[in-house]
Amino acid sequence: MEKKFLLPLEFYLENDVVKVGKDLLGKVLFTEIVPGEITGGMIVETESYAGIHDRASHAFNGRRTKRVEPMYQKGGIAYVYLCYGFHHLLNVVTNREEIPHAVLIRAIEPLYGIDLMINRRGQKSLSPSLTAGPASLTKALHITLKENFASFLGKKIWIEDRGFSLKENEIIKSQRVGVHYAKEDAFLPYRFRMKDNPYTSPAN
DNA sequence: AAGAGGATGCCCT
DNA sequence: GGGCATCCTCTTC
Numbered sequence: 522m523e524k525k526f527l528l529p530l531e532f533y534l535e536n537d538v539v540k541v542g543k544d545l546l547g548k549v550l551f552t553e554i555v556p557g558e559i560t561g562g563m564i565v566e567t568e569s570y571a572g573i574h575d576r577a578s579h580a581f582n583g584r585r586t587k588r589v590e591p592m593y594q595k596g597g598i599a600y601v602y603l604c605y606g607f608h609h610l611l612n613v614v615t616n617r618e619e620i621p622h623a624v625l626i627r628a629i630e631p632l633y634g635i636d637l638m639i640n641r642r643g644q645k646s647l648s649p650s651l652t653a654g655p656a657s658l659t660k661a662l663h664i665t666l667k668e669n670f671a672s673f674l675g676k677k678i679w680i681e682d683r684g685f686s687l688k689e690n691e692i693i694k695s696q697r698v699g700v701h702y703a704k705e706d707a708f709l710p711y712r713f714r715m716k717d718n719p720y721t722s723p724a725n
Numbered sequence: 726a727a728g729a730g731g732a733t734g735c736c737c738t
Numbered sequence: 739g740g741g742c743a744t745c746c747t748c749t750t751c
Contacts, residue, residue, distance in 0.1 A: 568732070577732075588747060606745035608733050625732060656733050699732050 526681035530674060533596035533615045538622035541615045542569035542713050543692055547685035550629055552678045554663040560637050561662075562629030562652055563685055565715040566722055568697045570612070570623045577703035577711075580621035591670050592621035599678060601659075601669040608656035609665050613673065613680075627698070627712070628653045630720040631661070638662070654722040691716045698722070 528548065535541050551561035570578040579589045579602075591600035592614055600612040600623050612623040629652045631638055638661035642651055652658040659665070664678065671678050694710040701707055714721045 570732080579732085584748095586748065602732090603746055605731060605733050605743080607743075610732060612732090627732085650734090654734070697732070702731090 524679065524681065526683055527674065528680045528682055530597050533613070533673065534617045535596065535615050536617050536620055536622065538569045538571050538615055538624060539711060541613070542567045542624045542711065545613065545624055545626070545680075546692060546713055546715050547687050549632065549681045549683050549685075550626065550662070551633065551681065552662040552664060554668070554677050558634065558637055558663070560634035562631045562633070562658070564626060565630050565718045565720050566628035567713050568625040568627055569711040569713075570625065571711070572620050572622050575703075575709070576706040577697060577700035577709075578621070578623070589621065592623050593619055594670070597673050599668050599671045599673065601664060601666055603666065604656065609659040610655045611659050611664050611668075625655060626658065627655045628720055628722045629658050630718060649720050653720050687715060
């Protein structure tokens with residue numbers, strides 16, 4: 522597939538993970554995990570996880586275990602991990618130095634390969650539940666632990682800028698989902714949603 | 726070596 | 739709106 526809109530590496534070499542969380546809204550996430558099966562959608566919801574000082578981050582307090590290792594790599598790769606035993610969650614690692622920043626992709630609006638995604642999700646027709654929610658979209662896009670460490674400049678998973686930029690007042694900011702254990706950091710407004718988009722995730 | 730718990734979704738009321 | 743499925747990773751004994 523021709524990729525003239527591919528996001529360059531510089532986009533991911535950014536230490537301001539809150540900025541990246543917002544800038545990823547409107548970008549288009551693609552996968553071709555199975556050769557010939559291209560699926561993709563516009564990112565409409567993200568959450569930023571800010572390095573070692575963010576209690577909600579897997580890398581809080583400098584924790585560097587095997588699972589978290591992708592976060593400590595140079596920006597531009599995927600951090601995929603298993604949640605609740607069966608849900609794969611996709612993060613975009615972003616940093617210039619060795620700072621474990623990551624942005625969780627929480628929802629996309631389906632655009633390409635919609636029938637494939639419907640099949641993978643076992644649904645009958647297109648509805649917001651197809652890709653609204655971090656585990657729903659990974660299933661629709663066929664993302665699993667095999668994509669952990671994968672480069673966003675590679676053939677299996679990549680992000681494009683198709684010109685869907687949005688203004689600051691079109692971004693809804695709120696608390697992150699499911700991080701009650703994070704004490705005061707649970708209240709940080711690091712969840713970003715595209716205003717009036719029906720494909721954002723339902724919780725909260 | 727074992728146990729707890731988690732950045733969730735689904736199906737049932 | 740609540741309970742459960744299900745399993746890997748990390749922490750602690």
